[in-house]
Amino acid sequence: MDKEKLIQEAYLVAHKIEENGNFPNNPNLPLMIYKGAFLIHPDDTEDVIKKVFASNGYTNAWVDGIFDYDHYHSNTHEVMGVFCGKADVQFGGEHGVCVELDKGDVILIPAGVAHKKLNSSDDFTVVGAYPNGIAYNIKYGKAEERPEADEDIAQVKNPDSDPVYGSKGHLFECWYNNNCENV
Secondary structure (H helix, E strand, O other): OOHHHHEOOOEEEEEEEOOEOOEOOEEEEEEEEEEOOEOOOOOOOOHHHHHHHHHOOEEEEEEEOOOOOOEEOOOOOEEEEEEEOEEEEEEOOOOOEEEEEEOOOEEEEOOOOOEEEEEEOOOOEEEEEEEOOOOOOOEOOOHHHOOHHHHHHHHOOOOOOEOOOEOOOHHHHHHHOOOOOOO
16 A cells, blocks of 8 residues: 555545434534545555554554444544445434545534435445444434433543544644634
8 A cells, every 4th residue: 555645645534413303413523524534546455544543643443435324433533434435324313414425535423413315336345444443333313312311422532533634634723723724
């Protein structure tokens, strides 16, 4: 893996997503979409994304699609890198924002933000990982999950590094300096 050929300067799209019914979402930290962060080559495997994430402290990786039902994680943030294909994914629950994800995009999902795949190409594949390899939980937007889920979300710390760019990058601009242009 040659990081110089894999990682590109991404166009950042950010959305602050407010509470929506039984989904707490995260009004403090924006959802961040790094459009075109990876230039995936035809001979690459999913491991190229796993290695970048791991080198920046995001582990407990998996390779799959995105669930086609609303869910969220109250105990950790999540990063996903699109390895192949494209999909429309809704963030924030029923009235949330819909984003088209393409090969090479990276999505940093704050704890509490609901997400589900609406549709996708047959080859849609993502690599997911978590800061410091945290074992994630899954919440479904049921009323009985709160207020415990809200308490969990409040305890989640910001990651120490950006999932793509390490010690520099969009994470620090948006989550630490509150300087996202698209929010």
